[in-house]
Amino acid sequence: MIEEIDLNLERAVLIGVITKEQNEEKSKEYLDELEFLTFTAGGNAIKRFTQKMDMPNPKTFIGTGKMEEVRQFIEDNDIGTAIFDDELSAAQERNISKILNVKVLDRTNLILDIFAQRAKTSYARTQVELAQCEYLLPRLKGMWTHLERQRGGIGMRGPGETEIETDRRIVRDKITLLKERIKTIDKQMAVQRGNRGKMVRVALVGYTNVGKSTLMNVISKSDVFAENKLFATLDTTVRKVVIKNLPFLLTDTVGFIRKLPTQLVDSFKSTLDEVREADLLLHVVDISHHNFEEHIESVEKILGEIDCGDKPTIMVFNKIDAYEAEPFEADDLETERTSMHYSLEEWKKTWMNKVGNNALFISALNKENIEDFKARIYDEVRDIHITRFPYNHFLYPDYKEAQE
Template identity: 70%
Template sequence: MLEKKEHLYEKAVLVGLITQNQDEAKLKEYLDELEFLAFTAGATVDKRFTQKMSQPDSKTFVGSGKADEIRNYIKENGITTVIFDDELSPSQLKNLEKEMEVKILDRTNLILDIFAQRAQTSYARTQVELAQYEYLLPRLTRMWTHLERQRGGIGMRGPGETEIETDRRIIRDRISLLKEKLKTIDKQMSTQRQNRGKMVRVALVGYTNVGKSTLMNAISKSEVFAENKLFATLDTTVRKVVVGNLPFLLTDTVGFIRKLPTQLVESFKSTLDEVREADLLIHVVDISHDSFEDHINSVNQILMEIGAHQKPMIMVFNKIDAFAYEKKEEDDLTPSNRKNISLAEWEKTWMSKSKYPTVFISALTKENFPEMKKMIYDEVLKIHISRFPYNDFLFEYYDDEEN
């Protein structure tokens, strides 16, 4: 507990670039998310630095003038950590650390650190450790000299505590060992999935912090850990659920995020297998977030990458209790924008736009839960009937709750 309190006082600054592929508005959105990531890891953000460049500088990511500005600011304000929004090359990390003389992290390292904090089971810890070592391997020299000077804090958990004399050969041996360990566990988990029989499998998917675990708890009446931080859930949770009188398996999975480190996609292969092998996906979206449509696109992209994009799906727009908008005056003739579109207008848009069954709910207050549960029931029943064509007469929907 003392260690966690200490981390909460880490002072950080954020750094990002405006490029031809990323305008100022998009960068602000990414830096907002990066700040939430930093908060989740245990840091407070003191200031943001941005620069417009056609491409990142190969030596220090930002230009020399901006690097001087950042260096002067961190010295004058007692900043301990500088966090970059994009993944830095080993040479950029080395140069920046030498120039700034503080801890340098990129988005990948920050996400890996949060995963290291959140991993609870032996399996999740093994997955995270593998991802960390694969990230550290090309940066070994830089990280080890850094650790000699300053240990602990964000980005330094897990394998960061390895002794300074550890060399690349030992790290590669450790990576091989972890991969073999994960292969064994993957086989065991695959066997477990096969042993679940022919019961319909439903998986909750979505961007991180959209309320999947809260929804899981509400539907399954279980107590999956849920918190208003990114990546609150890492370990896959499977519960047997009965809606009406129709049983199925419901899985809560790790949240997705933009710029998800490739090391994590590979390390969490078995977790993603739960999505790949599901019969039905429930795509949970935070309708109260300004960038919810971008989040939908990011999740769909990852689903496509893992070969799960053609599965039956239900779109569940969550957090309608937190939705807010700026109402236009009746005589206001300016075009509508994202900030003054009402919830009713979003519902109308997505009900007609989505090719999937769509519902707007609050997992917290259980508003519109009966509609959602009936929707889930109908979709699960379709799959069940296709699997057991002579048993459909056994099922008749009824809502066993007042909500």
């Protein structure tokens, strides 16, 4: 049954594969996320198609029979866009476009498009444009005639719309220009970071849509844009926060996601510098999401890639107000009790217990346990500050008490 979300949204179908590395459950989880990405970009996922394969077809990603099934559905239901869950090669994209005769996007292109929509500052727009150009460069051959048939919408924002007639030389020149522009802004941002003095820096990191911006608003009493969509904020926001009498800098950073395009990691290097230079990381986790442990792994993987895996980190499990365990009947002999059935108290006794007082459980939206959160952050920031400025301990009324 086809469910409509909004008649004004762009109609799309989602396509994924089930392989040895990506089982049926994992494939469904990725397609759930792809559907949320599609909605964030302004699309309505009308139907999903999946196929079991040893590996994706090198020519058309999915098999001939499944491709014909997709083509027929697209033709019968006035679908304008086909979105694939994995990155397509230039050849795959061209071949699929000829068969389906609609706009063809992959996960990377979709994420780039969302970033193009969300970028507000000139710096963020420059970073996104660089990532888009690097993505487009190997796909230029035979691509522009396909794009000329389109009328904007998802995947068509940014350089793709205005540079249909471009060639590799022009795109390479543009990439060089954008990189130079980013270098200039990087120097300015490095000076700005240096001008902030020796204040302790705390950075919010985490998967996209876990509530980092909402938490930022609660703690800093500011008004950072927050929305229940993926990548609601791209531009790094830095606020001076004072807890008791102790000031420090709090940074809200771009959210991470599984299968994050390498082009974005590279072009957003400077944004991630805020994470690198932080003294303390607050890893915010949406504990109400049934796959939050995988989200933690994804974030930790990216932190490792940018050499931040060893930084002092406090795990902040957010959205406890929305957490619901799967119901379990004790006399149900067929169903095995797993972590999906754990209560919050049971979760706290698992590996989270080893994290100790570096695991906090809050609801930023309802401000639940926020005072405990502030007290823990205060203790950590104070210890960092005292280590850095050992003769300034008289600033802290509870310093003597803390030493006893």
